[in-house]
Amino acid sequence: MASVSSQPQFRYTQPPSKVLHLRNLPWECTEEELIELGKPFGKVVNTKCNVGANKNQAFIEFADLNQAIAMISYYASSSEPAQIRGKTVYLQYSNRQEIVNNKTTADTAGNVLLVTIEGNEARQVSIECLHLVRAWILDQECWSISLFGFNIMDQIVWIPFGDEFLFVMFLWCLQKQYCNASKEVVPLGGFFLHLDLCIRLQLLKRQLGFRQSTLSSFTSLCCFVSPLQALIQFSDTETASSAKNALDGRSIPRYLLPEHIGPCTLRITYSAHTDLSVKFQSHRSRDYTNPYLPVAPSAIDATGQLTVGVDGKKLEPESNVLLASIENMQYAVTLDALHTVFSAFGVVQKIAMFDKNGGLQALIQYPDVQTAVVAKETLEGHCIYDGGFCKLHLSYSRHTDLSIKVNNDRSRDYTIPLHGAIQPPSVGHQPTGPMPGAAGAPPYNGAQYPGPPSSGGWAAAGPHQHMPMQMPMQNYPYMPPGAAPPPGAPGTMPPGSMPPNMGPGSMHMQNPNGQSQPPAIPPYSQ
DNA sequence: AGCACA
Numbered sequence: 001m002a003s004v005s006s007q008p009q010f011r012y013t014q015p016p017s018k019v020l021h022l023r024n025l026p027w028e029c030t031e032e033e034l035i036e037l038g039k040p041f042g043k044v045v046n047t048k049c050n051v052g053a054n055k056n057q058a059f060i061e062f063a064d065l066n067q068a069i070a071m072i073s074y075y076a077s078s079s080e081p082a083q084i085r086g087k088t089v090y091l092q093y094s095n096r097q098e099i100v101n102n103k104t105t106a107d108t109a110g111n112v113l114l115v116t117i118e119g120n121e122a123r124q125v126s127i128e129c130l131h132l133v134r135a136w137i138l139d140q141e142c143w144s145i146s147l148f149g150f151n152i153m154d155q156i157v158w159i160p161f162g163d164e165f166l167f168v169m170f171l172w173c174l175q176k177q178y179c180n181a182s183k184e185v186v187p188l189g190g191f192f193l194h195l196d197l198c199i200r201l202q203l204l205k206r207q208l209g210f211r212q213s214t215l216s217s218f219t220s221l222c223c224f225v226s227p228l229q230a231l232i233q234f235s236d237t238e239t240a241s242s243a244k245n246a247l248d249g250r251s252i253p254r255y256l257l258p259e260h261i262g263p264c265t266l267r268i269t270y271s272a273h274t275d276l277s278v279k280f281q282s283h284r285s286r287d288y289t290n291p292y293l294p295v296a297p298s299a300i301d302a303t304g305q306l307t308v309g310v311d312g313k314k315l316e317p318e319s320n321v322l323l324a325s326i327e328n329m330q331y332a333v334t335l336d337a338l339h340t341v342f343s344a345f346g347v348v349q350k351i352a353m354f355d356k357n358g359g360l361q362a363l364i365q366y367p368d369v370q371t372a373v374v375a376k377e378t379l380e381g382h383c384i385y386d387g388g389f390c391k392l393h394l395s396y397s398r399h400t401d402l403s404i405k406v407n408n409d410r411s412r413d414y415t416i417p418l419h420g421a422i423q424p425p426s427v428g429h430q431p432t433g434p435m436p437g438a439a440g441a442p443p444y445n446g447a448q449y450p451g452p453p454s455s456g457g458w459a460a461a462g463p464h465q466h467m468p469m470q471m472p473m474q475n476y477p478y479m480p481p482g483a484a485p486p487p488g489a490p491g492t493m494p495p496g497s498m499p500p501n502m503g504p505g506s507m508h509m510q511n512p513n514g515q516s517q518p519p520a521i522p523p524y525s526q
Numbered sequence: 527a528g529c530a531c532a
Contacts, residue, residue, distance in 0.1 A: 019529095021528080021529050021530090023527050023528060023529085024527050024528095048530065051529075051530050052528090052529075052530075054527095056527085057527090057528085057529070057530080058530095059529080059530070088527095089527095090527055090528080092528080092529090094529060094530090095529060096529075096530080099530080100530070101530090114532070229532065230532095231532065271532075272531095272532090273532080
């Protein structure tokens with residue numbers, strides 16, 4: 001038998017508290033608005049806004065209990081309800097006696113970061129991509145990582161609509177996307193949203209607190225996209241701090257994202273956690289310190305193969321050595337080119353190239369499996385050159401340590417210090433590799449980028465579209481989108497091409513117009 | 527419109 005007191009949160013009256021609970025607030029109500037509302041009744045000493053699943057609740061804490069009582073009493077008898085931005089706000093005593101602002105505790109530095117990834121397709125950002133972001137900036141060991149976007153069903157309401165159900169994302173209105181007329185199909189988070197105008201009106205009304213008059217003036221409407229969040233644990237607070245400083249507010253570089261994913265912005269705060277307990281390796285969680293962690297049942301397919309990653313790709317036994325085969329090799333692929341490409345993910349120890357079945361293959365050795373995994377996940381299927389040329393196919397080798405007998409233009413042991421004077425001939429003949437910014441290459445200067453050869457069978461007929469693969473900028477600080485890369489920065493693009501964060505699908509290096517025009521010859525002799 | 531996550 002349920003008594004009234006068994007559900008204290010629904011009691012008609014609450015015992016007085018100097019903390020008031022506010023609900024039905026307009027979306028993104030600010031602290032200033034809360035203080036403004038409470039000010040007539042006393043001193044507001046603390047607030048907490050954007051509380052609850054809908055982010056439309058808040059707390060106000062007064063210096064004195066009597067001030068809170070004054071506010072409640074006033075609005076209990078007033079004919080005018082409490083309002084913020086013209087929206088009625090409901091007040092009651094909180095069932096707590098003070099605001100616990102974990103925001104302040106979250107401001108204290110820790111070794112675990114809470115990363116919010118905002119963007120229309122943020123939910124499709126893979127754990128590998130986040131790991132890449134780490135590798136890209138920090139080159140430091142990330143101990144464990146746990147992605148937990150919300151349970152997607154929590155974020156979706158199903159609405160009967162004609163013969164089908166529509167599902168509409170709501171809550172967490174961190175990102176607004178303006179859509180056109182009603183009933184269009186909007187690709188969103190891997191789903192297609194069929195949005196009906198009136199449904200969206202209701203959602204808008206509920207979520208944004210707009211009045212009908214405001215709504216009717218809309219010519220386009222919003223749909224909401226929930227962000228992805230991740231907890232990322234670092235070995236120590238200093239590492240976490242440097243990651244936070246480097247990444248907070250930045251966008252994930254264009255080339256670290258699959259082509260179909262739009263811009264994704266990182267918002268980073270400290271988490272109160274100190275140690276994430278990652279129980280499974282899955283597409284949502286990974287403990288990089290423990291490769292033998294059990295794999296989540298959801299990540300194992302019917303054949304018993306491990307599938308890790310949202311794309312459901314099967315995992316071969318991982319190795320620190322990758323086997324690369326190159327398809328559609330219109331250009332000669334040099335050792336240096338491979339070194340540049342694969343160095344983006346970590347130290348490349350050794351490379352061995354060889355011909356097999358009439359095609360070129362190469363073994364690339366990293367010091368550790370994790371780096372190889374990231375490189376494979378990122379580069380698989382991507383082309384070294386614009387236009388679909390020199391497409392990489394990667395698998396794990398059974399090798400763990402390549403035995404390089406001689407350093408030449410087909411094999412190299414980079415762990416052996418190279419004296420500049422006795423570099424292999426191929427290096428000396430290539431002042432600029434196919435990808436600017438190659439490790440060991442002279443600093444790249446965009447103005448000196450060698451254009452297509454003025455003569456030769458492959459000379460480009462149209463605008464020069466040859467685009468070297470953009471390289472993750474591993475060894476210099478991240479720049480905000482749109483900023484000019486420093487001279488000599490890896491990833492610097494030839495004049496006329498797009499900056500790293502703006503380019504469409506830069507990893508694929510396809511011609512923007514889709515034509516497969518004759519490519520320019522890579523600017524090196526063979 | 528109903529009490530604070532990560």
